[in-house]
Amino acid sequence: MTTLDTLTVAAPSYLASRWSLRSWLLTLDHKRIAILYLVSITGFFFIGGAAAVLMRLELATPESDVVQSAVYNRLFTIHGTVMVWFFLIPSIPAVLGNFLVPLMIGARDLAFPRLNLLSWYLFMAGGVLAIGSIVAGGVDTGWTFYTPFSTTYANSAVIPMVAGIFISGFSSILTGMNFVVTVHTMRAPGMTWFRLPLFIWAMYATSLIFVLATPVLAITLALIGIERIWGVGVFDPALGGDPLLFQHLFWFYSHPAVYIMVLPAMGIVSELIPCFARNPIFGYRFIAYSSLAIAILGFLVWGHHMFVAGQSLYASMVFSILSFLVAIPSGVKVFNWIVTLRNGTIQYKTPMLYALGFIGLFTVGGLTGLYLASLAVDLHVHDTYFVIAHFHYIMVGGAVMAYLGGIHFWWPKMTGRMYPEAWGVFSAVLLFFGFNLTFFPQFLLGYLGMVRRVAEYPPEFQVLNVLSSAGASILGVAYLVPLVYLTASLIRLPSAERNPWKATGLEWETSSPPTEFNFVQAPVVTSPPYAYPPLGAIAEPPATGVQEASSG
Amino acid sequence: MTEHTASTRTYRNVAMTLFVLLAGTVIVAKLQLGTLAPVIALSIAAAKAVLVAMFFMHLYYGSRLTRVFAAAGLFWLLILLGLTLGDFLSRS
Amino acid sequence: MADTPLAHQFDDVAQQREAAGLGMWTFLATEVLFFGGLFTVYTVYRVKDSAAFVEACHELYMWLGAINTVVLLTSSWTMALGVHAAQHGERRRAVSFLVRTAVLGLVFLLIKGTEYSLDIRERLVPGPGFRAEWTVDPTHAQLFFVLYFVMTGLHAVHMLAGIGVVSAMAFMVWKSRSSTHHANALEMAGLYWHFVDIVWIFLFPLLYLVA
Numbered sequence: 001m002t003t004l005d006t007l008t009v010a011a012p013s014y015l016a017s018r019w020s021l022r023s024w025l026l027t028l029d030h031k032r033i034a035i036l037y038l039v040s041i042t043g044f045f046f047i048g049g050a051a052a053v054l055m056r057l058e059l060a061t062p063e064s065d066v067v068q069s070a071v072y073n074r075l076f077t078i079h080g081t082v083m084v085w086f087f088l089i090p091s092i093p094a095v096l097g098n099f100l101v102p103l104m105i106g107a108r109d110l111a112f113p114r115l116n117l118l119s120w121y122l123f124m125a126g127g128v129l130a131i132g133s134i135v136a137g138g139v140d141t142g143w144t145f146y147t148p149f150s151t152t153y154a155n156s157a158v159i160p161m162v163a164g165i166f167i168s169g170f171s172s173i174l175t176g177m178n179f180v181v182t183v184h185t186m187r188a189p190g191m192t193w194f195r196l197p198l199f200i201w202a203m204y205a206t207s208l209i210f211v212l213a214t215p216v217l218a219i220t221l222a223l224i225g226i227e228r229i230w231g232v233g234v235f236d237p238a239l240g241g242d243p244l245l246f247q248h249l250f251w252f253y254s255h256p257a258v259y260i261m262v263l264p265a266m267g268i269v270s271e272l273i274p275c276f277a278r279n280p281i282f283g284y285r286f287i288a289y290s291s292l293a294i295a296i297l298g299f300l301v302w303g304h305h306m307f308v309a310g311q312s313l314y315a316s317m318v319f320s321i322l323s324f325l326v327a328i329p330s331g332v333k334v335f336n337w338i339v340t341l342r343n344g345t346i347q348y349k350t351p352m353l354y355a356l357g358f359i360g361l362f363t364v365g366g367l368t369g370l371y372l373a374s375l376a377v378d379l380h381v382h383d384t385y386f387v388i389a390h391f392h393y394i395m396v397g398g399a400v401m402a403y404l405g406g407i408h409f410w411w412p413k414m415t416g417r418m419y420p421e422a423w424g425v426f427s428a429v430l431l432f433f434g435f436n437l438t439f440f441p442q443f444l445l446g447y448l449g450m451v452r453r454v455a456e457y458p459p460e461f462q463v464l465n466v467l468s469s470a471g472a473s474i475l476g477v478a479y480l481v482p483l484v485y486l487t488a489s490l491i492r493l494p495s496a497e498r499n500p501w502k503a504t505g506l507e508w509e510t511s512s513p514p515t516e517f518n519f520v521q522a523p524v525v526t527s528p529p530y531a532y533p534p535l536g537a538i539a540e541p542p543a544t545g546v547q548e549a550s551s552g
Numbered sequence: 553m554t555e556h557t558a559s560t561r562t563y564r565n566v567a568m569t570l571f572v573l574l575a576g577t578v579i580v581a582k583l584q585l586g587t588l589a590p591v592i593a594l595s596i597a598a599a600k601a602v603l604v605a606m607f608f609m610h611l612y613y614g615s616r617l618t619r620v621f622a623a624a625g626l627f628w629l630l631i632l633l634g635l636t637l638g639d640f641l642s643r644s
Numbered sequence: 645m646a647d648t649p650l651a652h653q654f655d656d657v658a659q660q661r662e663a664a665g666l667g668m669w670t671f672l673a674t675e676v677l678f679f680g681g682l683f684t685v686y687t688v689y690r691v692k693d694s695a696a697f698v699e700a701c702h703e704l705y706m707w708l709g710a711i712n713t714v715v716l717l718t719s720s721w722t723m724a725l726g727v728h729a730a731q732h733g734e735r736r737r738a739v740s741f742l743v744r745t746a747v748l749g750l751v752f753l754l755i756k757g758t759e760y761s762l763d764i765r766e767r768l769v770p771g772p773g774f775r776a777e778w779t780v781d782p783t784h785a786q787l788f789f790v791l792y793f794v795m796t797g798l799h800a801v802h803m804l805a806g807i808g809v810v811s812a813m814a815f816m817v818w819k820s821r822s823s824t825h826h827a828n829a830l831e832m833a834g835l836y837w838h839f840v841d842i843v844w845i846f847l848f849p850l851l852y853l854v855a
Contacts, residue, residue, distance in 0.1 A: 557728070563724045563728070566721075567720075570717045574710070577848075577849055577853065578706075581853035594846075597848075597849050600842075601846070604838050604841060607724075608834070609838045617666070618665060618666065625672065625675075625680075626676055628673075628676075628680075629683070629684075632680060633683070633687055
């Protein structure tokens with residue numbers, strides 16, 4: 001431990017090693033690329049958030065008085081496309097994954113650093129096209145681009161948006177490729193598969209989805225483009241095409257995509273819970289296997305988005321049963337986290353609050369998914385606010401909270417600065433309340449029959465809508481406050497300790513922030529992960545068994 | 553570094569086999585075998601693909617992990633094909 | 645080989661080689677699914693409207709397709725021989741085979757281009773100018789041709805990229821002092837080339853031999 005400190009104390013951190021703009025824009029350092037992504041996706045988050053603000057403003061009254069329906073259609077499409085493709089999907093993998101994967105496995109960098117940089121440029125190119133589409137008036141098809149509306153009848157900037165998503169898809173694919181190959185080939189000596197942090201298992205499973213699902217989205221978007229440009233295509237009923245075929249291709253990607261969004265979040269929670277409960281994770285192997293199971297089973301359920309679209313009853317039944325199955329590994333994880341908590345001593349730090357929030361809100365979101373997987377219930381709540389509430393509980397209550405928890409947890413490692421804990425606690429609690437006020441009423445609205453994607457609604461739904469909009473304003477504040485204090489923390493000089501949380505994991509063995517090449521020599525791992533001391537012990541956890549590889 | 557891979561003689565044998573299979577495919581197509589035709593055509597195509605993958609792409613000499621990676625794409629495509637066709641074929 | 649440069653993130657050349665191989669196979673898996681989406685569309689419509697597809701297939705120039713298949717299979721053979729030569733330090737032979745591979749690729753594209761111009765002349769391009777007297781089912785016949793042009797077009801784009809890579813590598817091997825310096829990269833290029841060949845191996849019967 002101390003040997004490592006004295007060896008690295010002379011070398012500058014990855015932030016300070018070079019200062020020019022060129023050194024950032026042409027960097028091959030996975031940590032800098034992570035920061036590039038952090039800045040970009042934060043920008044996109046606020047663009048998608050702005051669309052949401054306008055939507056909730058409109059929905060406070062039953063009439064379409066703030067915006068007309070045509071504009072409202074563009075708002076919810078912008079919100080969906082930007083939040084899904086330019087915020088949620090890259091968020092944890094491209095920021096925390098890029099930063100942490102090499103550190104956690106004891107490597108100097110990812111397997112393909114240049115492809116990593118290319119990945120960010122492709123993301124930005126796609127983002128520019130998407131913003132171009134928004135500036136040109138936006139798209140009104142919904143983020144799902146259903147045909148034949150998107151291919152034939154929509155009079156909006158479909159092509160630039162679809163092109164932007166197409167290009168950013170290759171960004172995802174490159175990230176996935178990099179992670180898969182890195183985890184297979186570049187683990188430090190002694191870092192066997194079952195000594196890997198669960199965050200790595202989560203990143204690996206997510207990368208499988210990146211690699212196997214995204215190409216299908218790419219070809220589907222290309223087919224939309226072709227049909228729109230040349231007026232002939234494969235989804236046009238006038239040409240004998242079947243719109244449902246589009247939906248099969250689209251959801252083959254887009255359902256696994258939601259696991260791209262949630263698996264990394266679960267990986268973060270698996271890191272936070274043992275650390276702040278001071279207890280080794282319960283059922284490590286089960287959680288690891290569950291990540292893989294979710295990734296694989298997640299490919300078999302896409303038809304549950306098409307129960308009322310004209311899919312055959314037999315196919316719907318099969319997809320329904322498989323959708324029930326995919327809930328099981330998620331349940332296993334929740335159970336294991338709770339047991340870990342029960343046997344531990346909980347420290348209510350900011351990251352832990354986000355992790356606890358995740359467990360509660362993800363459970364609600366996941367359970368409501370089971371309702372939706374039931375054919376009989378889905379018949380009534382499909383395309384209502386029930387669905388919207390379901391996925392926001394998982395995406396926002398789950399994934400975004402876990403992302404924020406991870407950002408706070410690894411902030412000292414990434415930046416060398418600590419955030420103000422009191423403000424962190426305040427924001428986490430505020431977020432939890434704001435979130436529930438925003439989205440719980442939407443379960444009720446959906447159950448009572450309010451359909452989604454409409455600017456006007458029957459007046460009897462107004463009270464719940466007003467509650468939801470009020471909640472959204474609180475949610476907005478809860479996102480802005482961390483933006484302010486995290487940015488403000490950068491003003492001071494780096495002063496965080498190497499391991500302020502007394503956490504296990506190779507990333508905590510490096511300095512805060514790490515030097516450019518992470519480790520002077522490859523660490524050698526000799527003990528299992530999450531070796532937190534037993535209940536009652538007060539000392540710092542025993543060394544993770546990291547020893548310097550002898551330089552002889 | 554040069555692990556054991558195919559010899560030039562192996563490459564020639566594989567190439568000749570591929571040409572023979574191609575001729576076979578064309579001949580079979582001309583025979584008008586009805587519903588059996590696509591099955592045979594795809595089987596021959598699959599055989600050609602396997603030969604190219606195993607010998608030209610060195611899967612025969614590679615690690616098990618490489619073969620798993622190679623098979624994964626195909627396996628996932630079969631999921632897409634299978635469940636999608638399942639819907640279309642089971643509509644009344 | 646000792647003279648392959650080692651990138652900083654790797655511990656040794658063997659690790660670098662393993663990573664490159666797995667990386668390329670991962671990329672090929674993404675390509676399988678990329679083309680696979682089109683194969684799925686094709687399969688669904690072929691199953692639903694097989695009569696229209698059979699009729700449409702007759703309009704294609706099967707012998708041009710067959711010759712192109714011979715060209716591509718041969719190019720895979722020459723590519724494999726080129727990689728083999730490079731691995732054994734036979735620099736001149738390697739360059740020769742790589743050049744032959746690229747030339748065969750160009751021949752493929754030339755024949756394909758000729759075929760496209762014939763198709764255009766026969767008014768088989770979907771759209772308002774589509775000639776449909778030869779079929780009772782013009783709408784589904786157009787579907788076949790959309791798939792034909794998109795699938796072979798996407799394949800041709802991949803061929804073009806492949807020809808570019810193989811030509812560039814031929815030049816680099818020619819310039820280098822030892823062909824083993826590039827043997828790894830050549831093996832990866834070979835994987836890509838063979839994959840594009842495999843796509844055609846399936847396209848040929850599916851598009852040209854439906855009848």
